[in-house]
Amino acid sequence: MQTANPLCPLNPQPSPNYLNPLYQFHPQLGGEITGELSPYFAGNRIVLRLHRNTGKSQIVVCRIIHVFEPFDTACVVAVSIERPPIGLEGMLVVKMFDRRFATAQRLKHGCAYWSRGIEAKYREFTRGRESSMFLENMGTRVPSEEEQKHWRVGRREAHITAVMQKYYMTEMETYRRVRELQGTYIPWCFGTVHLSWEASDIPGNAMRWSSPGLLLQYITGFPLERLAYHMPRQAWEGIRQDATNVVSILRSRGLQNLDATPKNLVVWSCSPRGPFKVIMVNLVLRDIHKSGMNDLVSRAVNTYPGDAKPKEQAALETLGGGCRFR
Numbered sequence: 001m002q003t004a005n006p007l008c009p010l011n012p013q014p015s016p017n018y019l020n021p022l023y024q025f026h027p028q029l030g031g032e033i034t035g036e037l038s039p040y041f042a043g044n045r046i047v048l049r050l051h052r053n054t055g056k057s058q059i060v061v062c063r064i065i066h067v068f069e070p071f072d073t074a075c076v077v078a079v080s081i082e083r084p085p086i087g088l089e090g091m092l093v094v095k096m097f098d099r100r101f102a103t104a105q106r107l108k109h110g111c112a113y114w115s116r117g118i119e120a121k122y123r124e125f126t127r128g129r130e131s132s133m134f135l136e137n138m139g140t141r142v143p144s145e146e147e148q149k150h151w152r153v154g155r156r157e158a159h160i161t162a163v164m165q166k167y168y169m170t171e172m173e174t175y176r177r178v179r180e181l182q183g184t185y186i187p188w189c190f191g192t193v194h195l196s197w198e199a200s201d202i203p204g205n206a207m208r209w210s211s212p213g214l215l216l217q218y219i220t221g222f223p224l225e226r227l228a229y230h231m232p233r234q235a236w237e238g239i240r241q242d243a244t245n246v247v248s249i250l251r252s253r254g255l256q257n258l259d260a261t262p263k264n265l266v267v268w269s270c271s272p273r274g275p276f277k278v279i280m281v282n283l284v285l286r287d288i289h290k291s292g293m294n295d296l297v298s299r300a301v302n303t304y305p306g307d308a309k310p311k312e313q314a315a316l317e318t319l320g321g322g323c324r325f326r
Helices: 103-108 116-126 130-138 153-177 224-230 233-252 296-300
Strands: 045-051 057-068 075-082 091-096 189-200 206-217 221-223 265-268 277-280 316-319 322-325
Touching: 045 206, 057 091, 091 189, 103 153, 116 130, 116 153, 116 189, 116 206, 130 153, 153 189, 153 206, 221 224, 224 233, 224 265, 233 265, 233 277
Parallel strands: none
Antiparallel strands: 045 057, 045 189, 057 075, 075 091, 091 206, 189 206, 221 265, 265 277, 316 322
């Protein structure tokens, strides 16, 4: 028996613009079904409010150079800032925790492709009486799969909103607490950003929101899982040891639940001739959505773990050019 895909409604009707060659069509985003298209495509400009350590925010216009798809916990794009502030020249990475187009998370939590109709249902739910109790329970307990089966559209959207906010808060807190490791073991985090957007419901009322994100250092390299395609076999051992060292250092700083799969590690070098190093480019914690919201601070990073040493030591196996941690 086949399981129905929650992202595909029955008998979808194509958008009237699907034959227009100027229509930015992205099948993975469901544009042929809802017509609600992502702003994250190469060549597009997005306007962000940037918050740096100076305490003042500023508006920056970013031109998207490259899109890192598929989107999982966040929408990740490479950008260049027009008239960049000092220190933000060149290519950078913007990581937006935008619930509308984080398609892997929407699929995981049973949410259909985002649309204006879904957003209207979400706003209707937040205005209801049960929304406050629902959001309060989100902080202390994880809803069961059986319970989620009976959720309506608005409640599902409220759930994915809380999940995406937790991903953002946890990663932001992680970068802040291990700041001294930035630029060596993890990318530099130059600040937080917010993307304001607006949609109209059927009566024409404006629905406004702001999606949070991070502005990060752009790393030129290749994923560790592609090691065999980029470097000779005699170089594998040195890269393996460096990757193990990076993961061990991060875990010693309290990141015990760090998702250290090779796809989150990048081999890079400051010069074409080397030396080559490994850096962790994705600070996602495993199974973060399976806990409540109130334990965010205690679970994010334990900067001072005391004398307790991590029980799990990182070890990297090289299997035919592919890699995995155990």
